[in-house]
Amino acid sequence: MKNKQLTDRQIIDLIEKNADIILPLTNGEPNKLLDILEANADALTNVKIHQLLALQSRKYIEGAYPGKLSHVSYFLGGATRKMFQQGFVDLVPNNFHEIPGILKSATNLSIVMAVAAPMDEFGYFSLGTQADIVSEFIGKVPFILEINKHMPRTFGENQIHISQIVGFVENDRPLVEDIAVPIGEKDIKIAEYVTENIKNGDTLQIGIGSIPNAVVSLLKNHRNLGIHTEMFVDGIVDLAEAGVIDGTQKFTHKGKIVATFAHGSKKLYDFLHNNPSVEFLPVSIVNDPREIAKEERIVSINATTEVDLYGQCASETVAGKYYSSTGGQADFARGVRFAKEGKGFVCMSSTAKGEEISRIKLNLTPGSVVTTSKNDVDAIVTEYGIARMYGKPISERAKQLISIAHPKFREELAFEAKKLGFI
Structure with missing residues (x-):
């Protein structure tokens, strides 16, 4: 050597x-x-x-x-x-x-x-x-x-x-650890809506952030869940140690937690070491919508920054400026569409800047980039409920999205939507 x-x-x-x-x-x-x-x-x-x-x-x-x-x-x-x-x-x-x-x-x-x-x-x-x-x-x-x-x-x-x-x-250098994002009251409310739609035996893709963390915190009474996710996060460790995750009802890689990378705390890294229940596979497999769809009961949970009344999700820009990139959100949006009983939840709080700005908008902020398209989006979730998008006409989408916007913005959104003939 x-x-x-x-x-x-x-x-x-x-x-x-x-x-x-x-x-x-x-x-x-x-x-x-x-x-x-x-x-x-x-x-x-x-x-x-x-x-x-x-x-x-x-x-x-x-x-x-x-x-x-x-x-x-x-x-x-x-x-x-x-x-x-x-x-x-x-x-x-x-x-x-x-x-x-x-x-x-x-x-x-x-x-x-x-x-x-x-x-x-x-x-x-x-x-x-x-x-x-x-x-x-x-x-x-x-x-x-x-x-x-x-x-x-x-x-x-x-x-x-x-x-x-x-x-x-x-180079024996300690790994960089990720500090968990604090979970707020709105996060818990959003998570409650999502977890109502997760059944025992489902397979989850969990994104990063306070809302996915909140979802994980509410799953302790579920059983036989599976994991097929791009990023392995701390919350998965908590669910595995609580006996919630066993992967026995997965359709692929039965009994295995599948991810393409991991990032989190030392607790997560210690859990991964010599753990045969976890398989790391190339992203070209894990995130391929065709592979995702083989998990017939896949549930995808991701976040966005703003949504327009078409249902377009801008998840990689903030206030019209580039912040991140597409990542795997679009991959899983497509994958759950192909899956027999797939569900996709794109989550966000209804407002930003201390409730000064609505994240549900008539049109996206100029400069925004669409991450999950209007054709692929399944459901949008805020602290006020779930708006079902897939297969719905624009008029129904607009009505549902306005109903889960912050109450102070609903009248204005409805007025503008009527002017454009959305509703």
Whole structure:
């Protein structure tokens, strides 16, 4: 194994001109390898790093190495959002499950750099909290690993043998933990409406944020739930430990919790370590609407920032400015449509800015981007109830959405909707 341990110089020598380097998201981000690239940026020519949701702000993301090293994002986060707005970061529109295909067609797929748990006795490394966009390239694209003893050893299609890597470095760095978003009274009310529609034996996709956290908190009396979700979050651990999740009634991967990446607390990472009940699969499988639909009783729970009276959900912009990206929301919106008994809930509080602004609008804020289309949306939920969208005419959609808007905005919305002939 030691003969595959790389020096800084060897790593830089492996990076050709115009190389495209692919990174996993969140804790799959190889900090030491990125340090090496930045320290030697003068030796690079037009190298692009492709990644979703970078965790750490870096000089190359801030445009410090023009013509040398740059960042291409597929989902913005705190480390990239301002830099995108300032023109230093490129953002590629995408559906999450299609990113590996985009990388195959639009990049050189030069090398993958990723964090991994230490090698086992059989010569295999585990990508730990990740499978995401990189695992399907195992055995097809050169890999450089950053070995970290803090990364949990997990199972699924995220195993890579020492014979399949170019080399590795070591960096025992504690994983970044996510602080749970506090749950408010409105979140609980929204969650109550959603959980009324979740039956024992259903399979869940749970998004991130206070509303999905609230939904999880209300499921402790359910039984035989399954999980098929892009992101493994802390709430899933709580449900598994409470005996709520067993996956026995799933239609695929029976008995397994399926995810494509995980991010949360140390409790979550400890739960994942050597846990055979969890399988990490490539996002091209987990988020493929055709695969999602095989779970005939899939329930998708996601969030949005605003909705218009057509039912269009703008989930990746805030006040008309780009904030994140599509992620897997559109994937699961399509997947539940194909599923025999699929249900999709897009959730939000009815107002923003201390009840000054309605999140249900006649038209979306200028500059907003539609994430879940009017044709795919199933149901919208606020603290005032559920508006059923799928298969409904625009007039019925408008009436239902107005009924779950904050009461102070309903009269104005109804007046404007009548002027346009919606109702």
